[in-house]
Amino acid sequence: MSTWQGLRATMGSLLILLLAFVLVAWIGGAPPRVQVVPGGVVPDLGDDQAHRTPGGLLKLEAGSNGRGYFAIGPDGEFTPFNGSVDIELEPSKVQAARLLATPISLTWRHPFAGLPAARSVRIANAQGDGRTEERLRTFLFADHGELPVVSLQMPMGALLDPDTGLLVVGNAIFHGPKKMLIAEARDPRWWKYPGNFHMRGREWERAGRMQFILPDGGTGFETAVRVRINGQMTRGFPQHAFRLGFREPLRYDLFGEEVKEGYDALVLRAAGNDQIKAMMRDVFQHRLCEGLPFETSGHRTCVVYINDAYWGVHHLRPRMDDEEVARRYGIPRKRITILEDEARLYRGDTAEVARFERLANLTGAWDGRDAAWADTLLARVDVEGFLSYMATQMILGNMDWPNQNVRFWRYSGKPRKERPLDGRWYFIMGDSDLGYGVQGPPSADMFLRAKVMDVPITRLFWGMMRWPPFKARFIEVAEGLLQGPFSTERSLRELDAIVLLMAPEMERHTARWRKPANVDDWRAFVDVMRNFAQQRGPAVRDQLRAFAAREVDGQKP
Numbered sequence: 001m002s003t004w005q006g007l008r009a010t011m012g013s014l015l016i017l018l019l020a021f022v023l024v025a026w027i028g029g030a031p032p033r034v035q036v037v038p039g040g041v042v043p044d045l046g047d048d049q050a051h052r053t054p055g056g057l058l059k060l061e062a063g064s065n066g067r068g069y070f071a072i073g074p075d076g077e078f079t080p081f082n083g084s085v086d087i088e089l090e091p092s093k094v095q096a097a098r099l100l101a102t103p104i105s106l107t108w109r110h111p112f113a114g115l116p117a118a119r120s121v122r123i124a125n126a127q128g129d130g131r132t133e134e135r136l137r138t139f140l141f142a143d144h145g146e147l148p149v150v151s152l153q154m155p156m157g158a159l160l161d162p163d164t165g166l167l168v169v170g171n172a173i174f175h176g177p178k179k180m181l182i183a184e185a186r187d188p189r190w191w192k193y194p195g196n197f198h199m200r201g202r203e204w205e206r207a208g209r210m211q212f213i214l215p216d217g218g219t220g221f222e223t224a225v226r227v228r229i230n231g232q233m234t235r236g237f238p239q240h241a242f243r244l245g246f247r248e249p250l251r252y253d254l255f256g257e258e259v260k261e262g263y264d265a266l267v268l269r270a271a272g273n274d275q276i277k278a279m280m281r282d283v284f285q286h287r288l289c290e291g292l293p294f295e296t297s298g299h300r301t302c303v304v305y306i307n308d309a310y311w312g313v314h315h316l317r318p319r320m321d322d323e324e325v326a327r328r329y330g331i332p333r334k335r336i337t338i339l340e341d342e343a344r345l346y347r348g349d350t351a352e353v354a355r356f357e358r359l360a361n362l363t364g365a366w367d368g369r370d371a372a373w374a375d376t377l378l379a380r381v382d383v384e385g386f387l388s389y390m391a392t393q394m395i396l397g398n399m400d401w402p403n404q405n406v407r408f409w410r411y412s413g414k415p416r417k418e419r420p421l422d423g424r425w426y427f428i429m430g431d432s433d434l435g436y437g438v439q440g441p442p443s444a445d446m447f448l449r450a451k452v453m454d455v456p457i458t459r460l461f462w463g464m465m466r467w468p469p470f471k472a473r474f475i476e477v478a479e480g481l482l483q484g485p486f487s488t489e490r491s492l493r494e495l496d497a498i499v500l501l502m503a504p505e506m507e508r509h510t511a512r513w514r515k516p517a518n519v520d521d522w523r524a525f526v527d528v529m530r531n532f533a534q535q536r537g538p539a540v541r542d543q544l545r546a547f548a549a550r551e552v553d554g555q556k557p
Contacts, residue, residue: 008092022029034069034078042065044174047447050118050149051217052139058087059140060123067126071134074153074208074307078131089139090107091117095156100512102160104167104197105238106190109514116142116508120153122209136222144303145504146215150316152242154208154227159307164427166206166229167240170196181210181221190334191236197229201507204228205278212252221252222355230319239270239312239513242506243319249327254316261327265319268304272433273400276515277525277530279506280498281316284529285396285432287494288485292392294329294427295320295409301501301508312509320428322347324410330420335413336444338428343456349412354426355458356408364459368466377464381425381518384477387470390461391478395486395540396448397532402453405430437532443539447547482537491533499526 052058053510061084069078070087073095096117101110118137124131136224138151162170173181184192188218195368196204205228212220226245229235249262274281290296297317305309318324318385326333336350343356360382368371377383393401409426450458466469484490506519 007365017421032082034124036124036133043170048137048219049138050087050138050213050219051215051540054090056089056137058089058121058137060085060087060121063125065126065235069124069126069131071122071434073120074155076122076132078122080126089119091141092119092308095307098156099159099307099309102168102241104169105195105236106169106193108238111514112511114245115310116140118151118305119309120151120308122153133224134209136211138211138213138308140213140217140305142508144215144283146501147505148215148220148300149213149305150302150314151211151213152208152225152227152307153210153307154206156307157204158208158227165196166204166227168196169193171233172196172199191233193236195236197240199229205245212254221250223250230269231272232277234270234272237270237493238515239273239275240351241270241272241478242268244268254300255318257298261330262298262531263318263327263417264323265321265538267317267319268319271315271316272396272431274433274438275513277522278529279313279509279522280502281436281438281529282433283317284495284498285436285500288396288491289392292388292481292485293382294327294389294426296391297429301498303505308462308507310512312512313505316337320407320430322409329411330413331421334469335411336409337412338407338409340407340430342406346407348409352410352412360456360459360463361465366463366466368463368468371467374467376469379424381460382427382432383418383470384425384465384473386425386460386532387474387477388481389429390450390457391474391481392486393435394450395478395481395536396432397437397440397442397446397536398432399439399444399449400434401455402430403455405432406455406457408457409513424541436534437528441460442532442535447543451503471548476542478540478544482540486537488534488537491532495526495529497506497535 018361042240060068060070060081061079066083068081068085070081070085072087073092080251096115102114112487118138118140120136122134122136124134124471127269135152136151138153140149157164159165159167163167176199177195178542180194184194205226206229209222210225211222214220217426224247226247228243228245229242234241244263244266249264250266251259251262252258254263254266270284272277272282283301286296286299290298297320300316302314302420304315306384321335322333322338325331325336337352339353339356340345340346341351343360345353360544363373363377398405408425409428410425411421411423413421415421420426450461503519510516510522512516516525
């Protein structure tokens with residue numbers, strides 16, 4: 001046999017051995033996927049306590065048939081067990097490190113070392129030839145004080161894959177919609193660069209599991225969840241917001257209210273534009289406005305882990321849309337119309353756009369002398385709520401308003417006597433992350449801003465101000481807000497309460513996101529809000545006195 005023939009024979013034998021090894025490894029090393037069978041009871045955890053010590057044991061007990069399954073992490077295959085099994089609990093450091101080291105924005109910065117990692121276990125019971133639906137249990141090795149924890153689990157590819165991952169810049173520039181690509185070409189700012197996080201719609205929704213862990217370590221709820229990126233311009237920021245959709249309405253009291261109908265969706269917000277500063281402006285201002293005659297959003301500040309990686313502080317919020325309005329008032333969603341910004345249709349009946357624009361335009365041209373038009377306005381608009389809404393936006397200094405962050409709605413079913421189902425227009429407080437001193441000083445003149453912004457709601461407002469009773473009532477409402485809900489004393493008290501909750505977590509949060517750079521910088525941004533709370537009242541009172549004495553387009557007050 002020649003040397004060449006011997007070499008070929010040797011190579012052939014090695015190839016056969018390699019193929020055999022791969023085949024054996026493939027057959028024996030990966031458990032077959034187990035089919036999900038609806039129904040059934042999940043394994044009993046025994047001690048359902050999320051707070052654990054590294055190296056401790058988790059004891060899983062199977063159900064009545066004595067067989068169960070468990071899987072470690074988001075991509076682990078299910079392993080069967082009989083009776084019970086002990087699982088050693090250690091932080092998922094490698095998995096978390098992969099997530100933390102992946103750039104997820106053009107301005108992303110690598111987190112500092114030392115952040116905590118969790119450990120998640122997915123569990124199911126044997127059910128016939130398959131298994132029950134899985135449940136998520138997350139175990140924490142760090143103390144997060146009085147903040148609850150939201151744990152999200154989904155396949156890593158759903159987050160990081162360049163073609164399908166939600167979090168990354170990825171390949172969106174190659175397959176993004178034309179509108180998105182043109183917008184970035186016309187205005188090439190970093191946050192508009194086409195990333196996967198800019199993609200929208202159900203095709204950019206990923207399935208996962210969500211667990212809400214209470215500060216004492218107990219589980220508030222655990223559920224299947226559909227996750228997509230949420231927001232507008234802030235989608236390109238490193239800390240993305242998430243929309244959380246539920247298969248069945250979530251009946252759990254998150255915001256201190258009686259939950260008659262469950263939530264179809266929630267938003268896990270990252271404070272919008274304020275994520276790089278005080279991280280609380282929007283939730284703080286909505287809290288100040290609780291109980292006022294327009295819609296506001298509750299919040300639950302929390303710590304988030306995604307696939308066991310520490311994701312920092314977020315705010316869990318209801319999603320203010322037609323489904324949320326329907327939930328609050330127990331009415332059909334199809335009977336709700338919501339307009340936004342410059343009276344564009346957000347949800348509902350297209351015909352309402354022209355009707356509202358006509359109402360705003362006629363009011364804008366009103367000379368304020370015909371009391372019959374005042375009666376028309378009272379019949380078509382919740383005037384008390386509208387005046388409170390306008391005064392609120394002006395006092396709080398929302399610099400991203402009134403050309404946007406505006407929403408208002410009406411019930412189009414058979415009118416009822418009680419508000420807000422009487423068919424009038426009612427107002428919804430929008431995002432306020434660019435208010436409360438972030439872009440304007442405490443002396444900012446919001447009357448001037450509302451005057452130069454010629455949009456439907458400002459036409460409605462300035463037309464109303466030509467009728468003396470409406471103008472007098474607006475001034476009275478504004479004074480009442482300054483003395484009560486927006487007083488310096490109450491504002492500082494509510495601010496301190498949120499700071500007290502967030503402060504113990506902000507060292508980790510700033511290490512995770514690097515903006516603000518550190519806790520001292522964060523406290524400096526909070527002090528800007530504190531200064532606004534102390535100085536805004538006197539400035540607005542001066543503006544109100546000048547407004548009271550001023551003619552509105554030639555009409556005496």
